[in-house]
Amino acid sequence: MHLGLIGGIGAAATVVYYQKLTAAMRTLGMPLELTIVQADANVLVKNNLSDNRDAQADVYAGLIDRLKAAGADCAVITSLGGHFCIDETVQRASLPLVSGVTPLDNEFAKRGIQTVGLLGTAVVMRTKLYGQLSKTDAIAPNDIDAAGRTYLDMALAGECTAEQRDFFISEGQKLVDSGSDAVVLAGTDLNLAFDGRDVGYDVIDALDIHIDLLVRLATEKEDLRNHTA
Helix, strand or coil, X not given: CCXXXXXXXXXXXXXXXXXXXXXXXXXXXXXXXXXXXXXXXXHHHHHHHCCCHHHHHHHHHHHHHHHHHCCCCEEXXXXXXXXXXXXXXXXXXXXXXXXXXXXXXXXXXXXXXXXXXXXXXXXXXXXXXXXXXXXXXXXXXXXXHHHHHHHHHHHHHCCCCHHHHHHHHHHHHXXXXXXXXXXXXXXXXXXXXXXXXXXXXXXXXXXXXXHHHXXXXXXXXXXXXXXXX
C-alpha cells in the first residue's frame, strides 16, 4: 500500500515518521511506497488556536489531492494536534484518512491501562484526545495553557531546550502522582523532549502506535477499511 503523509507539522515529527517507517519496512525486507507533502506548521497553529476547522480542512484537502495524484492509497496527518479538524477533513478528502487517535484507545485497553496522562497541544489535552477515548480515562496537567504553549514553542522550533525537557518530564511526573498509569506523548514532536529516556515512569509515544498501524497497512496485514477516520 502506498502511504501518503501530510508532513511539516512539525518537521521533527515528520522526520521521525520517515525514519521509523523506513526502518520497520527494511527489517521486514519489504519496499516502502511513500509520498510526503509539506504543510505549513504556522498556518496549522493559527487555525488550531482559533478553532478554524474549515480553513485547516481546506488546506488538508488540497494536500490530499496532491497525494492522490502521486498514487497514494491513503492519507495520514503526522500531528495529533492537527487532528482537531478530522471530521471536516474526512468530508473533503479524496483519499481515506488513517487517524492517529483512534488506534490509541484499543492499545491502552490491551495494555491494561485504565488512566493515562496526556501531554500535547492545549486542544488535545483539554478535549482529552478529542473525546475519542471510550475505554480509558484521561487526565491533563493543571495548567493546560502553559503546557500547550511550551509544546507549540518546541514543535515550531523543531528542537527541545533543556528547560523545556525538564518541564515536560516534571509535568509527566505530576500526572503520574495524580493517578495516571502512564504518560502519553499525545504530541508527535514530544519525542524531542523524551527521546527514549528513562524518566522513572511509563511513557507511551502515540507516534509509535500510529507507526505500527501504518506498517501493518503498508504490508497489507490490516484492512484499510477498518482503520479510517
